[in-house]
Amino acid sequence: xxxxxxxxxxxxxxxxxxxxxxxxxxxxxxxxxxxxxxxxxxxxxxxxxxxxxxxxxxxxxxxxxxxxxxxxxxxxxxxxxxxxxxxxxxxxxxxxxxxxxxxxxxxx
Amino acid sequence: xxxxxxxxxxxxxxxxxxxxxxxxxxxxxxxxxxxxxxxxxxxxxxxxxxxxxxxxxxxxxxxxxxxxxxxxxxxxxxxxxxxxxxxxxxxxxxxxxxxxxxxxxxxxxxxxxxxxx
Numbered sequence: 001x002x003x004x005x006x007x008x009x010x011x012x013x014x015x016x017x018x019x020x021x022x023x024x025x026x027x028x029x030x031x032x033x034x035x036x037x038x039x040x041x042x043x044x045x046x047x048x049x050x051x052x053x054x055x056x057x058x059x060x061x062x063x064x065x066x067x068x069x070x071x072x073x074x075x076x077x078x079x080x081x082x083x084x085x086x087x088x089x090x091x092x093x094x095x096x097x098x099x100x101x102x103x104x105x106x107x108x
Numbered sequence: 109x110x111x112x113x114x115x116x117x118x119x120x121x122x123x124x125x126x127x128x129x130x131x132x133x134x135x136x137x138x139x140x141x142x143x144x145x146x147x148x149x150x151x152x153x154x155x156x157x158x159x160x161x162x163x164x165x166x167x168x169x170x171x172x173x174x175x176x177x178x179x180x181x182x183x184x185x186x187x188x189x190x191x192x193x194x195x196x197x198x199x200x201x202x203x204x205x206x207x208x209x210x211x212x213x214x215x216x217x218x219x220x221x222x223x224x225x
Binding site: 032038042044045096101 | 143209
């Protein structure tokens, strides 16, 4: 199974900050990496697929980079609605499809 | 509007069974692969099961093998998850999710399953 590890597990930031969340795979997953945003009590929402392709309607302040085993999600200028938990997920090999443990982004 | 609506979650005793349903609307359900993903209280996301549009390929997480069965009715735009021999650790919100190339582009709101005596 491919293990996905995110860092940090939690992050405090302010509106307007630039934040970077990292996701590392236990083996190469090429560019098969996806990011989701989840707000409390809500379903996850797809933000980015294939490392860097923004899902329709997702603001351009979100962008993803990486390949192989190391990936990042950057939010260029945090907005109030961005405070949420973010998950990475590998779509390289199944079963199983695996997620990172999540990064909780909170307001400083 | 593309929508998935889960139902069937409930309080069930350990060892019991439950059948979850997911009703799809706003898209051609019969051409998409579908999944169940769960989230235990305060925990992360765990993929549980996958089924192709033609039902020919099915995958399960190890935690679900031998106890859970995924199925679908394309004529009724519905996905199902039969869960048997339930354990306390199966307590979670269960989400139905549409997949494209192994990522999940549409999610339902989820249905809560609580396994407790």
